Amino acid sequence: MQRHRGPLPDPQQLVEYENVLPGAADRIIAMAEREQRHRHDLQQAGLKQRFAITRNGQRSGLTALAIMAALAAYLGNIGHPGWAVVAGSLDIVAVVTIFVVGKRLGGDAPTDRASAENRDGAEQRTPERPEEEAPQLPQQRTDGVAPDSDGGSEA
Incomplete structure (x- = not known):
């Protein structure tokens, strides 16, 4: 069995x-x-796009964090300490949640190694036994004549 790996023969x-x-x-x-x-070029463009999105x-x-903090400070300043605590707490919960969820997810999208391997030059092999070969499709005629319906040759 011959094995070859790479984008070139x-x-x-x-x-x-x-x-x-x-x-x-x-x-x-x-x-x-x-x-x-x-x-x-595609990989570079993808990295630039992910960086820009991040x-x-x-x-x-x-x-958003600054706006909520300013809102909490404003509410506390005008005499609504309960609402100020709510706004400040939402701020803190949001930040903590982002850090915790970000750590769990790893901060990166999963990669599909199988498709990358195939794209970069999947292993090509020559089958040893006939049963390993891909099924053969019927030959198409190039002379414009359709084969008989029973698959036989023309007379």
Whole structure:
């Protein structure tokens, strides 16, 4: 059983491609380089977006916290100490909840390693036994003639 892992065919297969179609190996390598560059650009864009979302969320949370603290101070100042305690308590509970939940969740989205592995060059293998091979689909005709309904050949 042969095993190969990576975005490119093994060197022997590249030689075979080159023998069949001169320049094919260079085209295959260029295609892999473009794909890698594209993948890196997408990852970079995703990281920038997550950073921007996190930063905006922190700013919004800080603003809301400041507003609630100001409201609590205002309510206490105008003679409503009960409502001031409620507003201040909500503030404290919200901050504690964010920290506790953030710690439990790990602060990051789960990653799908299986899809990343497949995308980055899943293991390709050659089956040893015929029963391991993928099912064969019927051959499609390119001459425009439909095969008989019983699957036989034309007379």
